[in-house]
Amino acid sequence: MTPKPIGPNYLQKALGAIGPYAISLGLWAALIETAHLIFGAALSPSPMAILIELFKLTVAGDLFKHLGLTVARAICGVLLANMVGSLLGLAAGRAARTLKFTAPLVASLQSCPPVVWISLAMVFAGTGSIVPLATVFASTLPFVFSNTAQGVLGLDPRLSAVSKLYQVPRSRVFTRFIVPAVAPYWLAGLSTVLATGWKAAAVAEFMGSHDGVGARLFWSYNNLNMEQLHAWALALIALGLTLEGLVITPLRRWAASLSVRGKL
């Protein structure tokens, strides 16, 4: 009997998972190499020079220090926005009329570009951690508010009737009815604000901070250090992909599964 070949299966799976990333990296390298050949090393470094610079930043400890700062600011801003937005959304969702009256305001805040919040934060707080924190908070708050309020508004009136009929205590109604019913909306909102939060944090750092990946991008641009500029950009993209793969996609899946379980 011929033994079942196990190697190729693992190899195929690994290639299937890594393949798309390898192709993207290859395309990036080809593009950068072409630019390098056209514009020269002063304006466009070679892919190898960029990777070496990334390695140097990693060894020196700068890479993780600034990435950590950006992530921490994004997470703090998102958490703060979730706390405030969820409370406001829970209150507003109870009254459809309140939601109707606040809808234009929420829509305007949602469409407000982060640069507005950055400018305002810089006026009031100068430069530093407050700027990215405030920017992430202000950019994500309307999404959290809106999603939570929609979840509360969508509560099944029959289930509310059950709670009233049996005089279920408010704490139990909150933990076993409102929270599970609103959770799919809230998690979907959280995945959206996480996806936008870190980008907003990086932009805010670019304009109004001394540290963080955004600020490093600014200093590299300011000093025309193109190797570093590309290296930080690459680090930022890697951060986005990691967040997407490890946090945002699982959150979306979880929200979808809760949403399905919530329907009969």
Next chain:
Amino acid sequence: MSQNLNTIPSLKGLPFAPSWDFKPRIFLNQVSKSFGQKLIIKKATIDISGGTLLALIGPSGSGKSTVLEIMAKVIAPDQGQVQRLGEASLMFQDNALMPWLNALGNLTFIANPKIKTSQATSNALAWLDIFGLDPFVFPGAMSGGMRRRLSLARTMSASRPIVLLDEPLAFLDEAWHDLISELIANEVNRGSIVVMTGHFTPDPLVRQLGDKFKLLEVVAPVDIEFISGR
């Protein structure tokens, strides 16, 4: 999970429920109700007291559920008054189960906060056992009949003197009808008011309850007057 009809449980495990020390009463005084332009209840006057089963029998859309929901004070009438002596529990026509809570969670959700959690859990487990339901299965994984039984188990577990059952026998195999009839008769005999709706006369209940069984035929829009002897 499919229920083997030969394993339908009996009332052996029924949690002990003493008779009420007062006489429950429902009094609907010239109640009317419309939804938009549609008149559902033209005029309903119903006065019933404990130890009575009132069966509202009629076709779909005749307003039976609306009468029950008004009795439960889930919806308010446009005109007329609802007076009740005793709290009500209601088995909704669409079950109104919490999809994210398992069978046990659905029962303990409505448990009286004054009783201990352990007692509420054992009470709920006893009712689930009577209705042949796995405590840890979620409503989404149940058949229509199982959800109906869960909804009925929740209503009965509330142990209230006024029990309102919207089509309790719908979607259930006939083999379950006897057990449910026995449960309903048990409630009536302990002095509760039971009001149920349906499309046909529940013969086993007529046999078991005799004079305590009252039948009211309903057609849309509801125009009834029923005052039982007190």
